[in-house]
Amino acid sequence: MKTNVLELIKKGKKYLYDVKAELNKIVWPERDKATKTTYVVLVFIVLVTIFLGLVDIGFSKIISFII
Numbered sequence: 001m002k003t004n005v006l007e008l009i010k011k012g013k014k015y016l017y018d019v020k021a022e023l024n025k026i027v028w029p030e031r032d033k034a035t036k037t038t039y040v041v042l043v044f045i046v047l048v049t050i051f052l053g054l055v056d057i058g059f060s061k062i063i064s065f066i067i
Helices: 002-025 031-066
Strands: none
C-alpha cells in the first residue's frame, strides 16, 4: 500500500514536470497579433450569427406558410 502511494506521488511529480516542460515550448503570439485575431473571430461570430438568424427566420416563414 505504501509503495503504491509513493509511486503515485512519483508519477504526479513527473507529470507536473512534463507539463512545465511543455508549457516552456509554447510560442505565445505577440499582443497586437492576438488582438487582431480576436477581432477577426468576433466579426466572424457576428456574421455567422446574423446568417443563422436569417436562415431561421426564412425557415420559420416557410414552415408557417406550409402549415
